[in-house]
Amino acid sequence: MKNTLKYNLLVTIASVVCICIFANGCGSSGMEGYTHQWLYPEDVSTVYVKMFDNKGFRRGQEYVLTDAICKRIESQTPYKIVSDMDRADTLLSGQVGSIGSSVLSTDRYSGRPLGYEVYADVVVTWTNLKTGQVLVNNETVSASSSYSSQLGQDFEYASNVAMNKAAQRVVELMETEW
Numbered sequence: 001m002k003n004t005l006k007y008n009l010l011v012t013i014a015s016v017v018c019i020c021i022f023a024n025g026c027g028s029s030g031m032e033g034y035t036h037q038w039l040y041p042e043d044v045s046t047v048y049v050k051m052f053d054n055k056g057f058r059r060g061q062e063y064v065l066t067d068a069i070c071k072r073i074e075s076q077t078p079y080k081i082v083s084d085m086d087r088a089d090t091l092l093s094g095q096v097g098s099i100g101s102s103v104l105s106t107d108r109y110s111g112r113p114l115g116y117e118v119y120a121d122v123v124v125t126w127t128n129l130k131t132g133q134v135l136v137n138n139e140t141v142s143a144s145s146s147y148s149s150q151l152g153q154d155f156e157y158a159s160n161v162a163m164n165k166a167a168q169r170v171v172e173l174m175e176t177e178w
Helices: 002-025 061-076 155-173
Strands: 046-049 090-106 113-128 134-147
Touching (some): 061 090, 061 155, 134 155
Parallel strands (some): 046 090
């Protein structure tokens, strides 16, 4: 009986210690680590996305980029896209800086290119229209995609993929820092 009482007391103390450790481990007690905060600024609910400019000679990619950014904002963030800047909390604008192509691989015997890479640079600014605060100030994001004419792919295909990757990185810039 005496051993059972000691065993029960030991199990109870061990259980209380484990509960205290686990309960304190996931809380936000000022320690670095996990948090329950939102990934995006909470004072923003609407975004006006201005048509991106294109500084390069390859036309049409600014439309692909702007469309991809709008779709990603709607699907991956809590924000809504509005078409009237007067009703928006924030303004997202920018420009396609450069779009280029390079050869990734060549045929060993003929020297003809087999694979290509398309790369793009995009400059983004995100401004809070209520406070005038610049949330993202002329940040540059880069993206690339490869293609092969032997697979029936072309520059247009790869540049659209690169613009979608750039749009993903633009939306990632809208997250608050950890």
